[in-house]
Amino acid sequence: MSDSSLRLVWVYPDLLSTYGDQGNALVVERRARQRGLDVQRVDVRSDQPIPTSGDIYLIGGGEDRPQRLAAERLRRDGGLNRAAENGAIIFSVCAGYQILGHEFINDLGEREPGLGLLDVVSTRGEGARCVGDVLADIDPRLGLPQLTGFENHQGVTHLGPTARPFARTVFGNGNGTGDGTEGAFNETVFGTYMHGPVMARNPQIADLLLKLALDVNALPPTDDRWYEALRSERIAAASQPA
Amino acid sequence: MAGHPGNPEPLSPRAKLAVTAGKAAAAVSRAAGRGSGSVIGGRVALKLDPELLGRLAQHLDVVLVSATNGKTTTTRLIAEALRASGPVVSNALGANMPAGITSALAGGSDAKYGVIEVDEKYLAGVARDVAPKAIALLNLSRDQLDRAAETRMLAEKWREGLSGTKAVVIANADDPLVVWAASSSANVVWVAAGQEWKDDAWSCPACGGVMQRPGDDWFCGECGFRRPAPSWALSGDHVLDPHGSAWPIHLQLPGRANRANAATSAAVAAVFGVPPQVALERMYQVQAVAGRYDVVSFQGRDLRLLLAKNPAGWLETFSLIDPPPTPVILSVNARGADGTDTSWLWDVDYTRLAGHPIVVIGDRRLDLAVRLEVAGLDFRVCETVDEAVQLSPPGRIELIANYTAFQDVRRRVGN
Known part of the structure; x- marks a missing residue:
């Protein structure tokens, strides 16, 4: 951590906050405060420089044109790449996930360079949009319970050798590659297609980011009964699609 | 319907047949207990005569109303205002896609005006088919x-869809997306209707x-696209007309958003020669629209039923509810008609409810x-x-629900 407070950076809400993903920032902030941490949340609009001294960076999903604009501005700004070099924890969703990779297909149907922070390449799927509840098993190395989320995308994301699948789907599409992978991660950078928002349904992901940022192995417990109730309901719902 | 008496071009035999077949289908649907039948009736009629919508509309001065929020209420307000000047046909029940619109128009053979709510996705097509005189966005x-x-x-x-339209477009100057959409039209009346x-x-x-x-x-800091100068404006509880006169708004419907709807409706009425004073006075007639804003008595308590379907709607609703300690019941479903993703809940600033006793219900209460x-x-x-009602402390209860949750509540409380 840079000083006594945890700096949580919410990247480009003007472009990438269309699918409720700011809930991830709210959950991380809330769970940090419940542990008595002093949190400074910084919302960075796309005409402002990305601070390089943040501890956790969150990027959400957005529509196709804002996604291209965000990629252009993030590349020009360079701040997120510098933050990553500084060891910051970065968690991205959907359009934001694609931006962190090497490239994706933009709204003009062209290949748009990403930030290269995750070893993934995204294309656009030919079939129907992937919409619905997802259930997946998170990579056991991360020590997290099952992943529940809502997907709503047409992307197909292929993982390169230095990215690991974040999870293996039990129900739903995830990366859309047909190989059952969902999301990607390396030591400090995470990507997922899951909305919901994903932290509301999987608060332990928020805790994982806090532990990585604080470099601790455990956090004081919180009262998670509503999260747990929601998780049970959604996991059951994903297993029995309507 | 036996054609349009007094109209220069009566419906063709094919159009008449289509209208009759549509009404028969609607009657069957009603008899089977499957709603008003307006949509199925319209579908049958449109299948028999795909140009029926345009044909039905050609005898009317048509206003189209579209938006994400406020379509149904504004359609009611405009219809009420225009009744000052002649009979109106309207899809007042909110069946706002081509089939429902066709069915509504088929029922208004004597009307002078058609006041039509249109689903956002269908606006361009309906505007092409019915050659409206005005379009409110x-x-x-x-x-x-x-x-x-x-x-x-x-x-x-x-x-x-609206570029090249002959209609007068009455559009909200305070919504950049609406301004972008409207500015391809030659004739726009800008209304400063606000948007939270x-x-x-x-x-x-x-x-x-x-x-x-x-x-x-x-x-826009880059290209110079900017808010147009409005000729009409909502100012508190008054409408300012293009001459700068302020007209009081008296509504039975609560909230800033409905005053905005009234301001837009007054500007629409003016296009048809109905002066703002007359239009606004008539709007007072409009009560609860399809149960929205209704206060019902249930288990000895007063419940006000408020519909909010999306983040913008919830925000406007929070600004109209009674202050704390008024109890609030929230209900959210995620069935087909609601959208099946509940992520949008996180775009709503619920901290605005601080101080209210809150109870949550609905399929997605968790x-x-x-x-x-x-x-x-x-x-x-x-x-x-x-x-939820039994648990709520005394006082009138504000109940806010999204689409199917609202229907569920109405059914239960007997409204």
């Missing part, structure tokens, strides 16, 4: 993202630049529970509206 914001088109793409479709929700218009619809929003103004927990609010979770 209120607002555009995120809604049902799991199945609807992207919000900015909707604005783009409106813009393309701003989170779908931070990037310029023209060039993608970041929007600057000092006070009530807005402009999503709401987590949302409120993270917002740091106290709340209780109940299975049913009955239980």
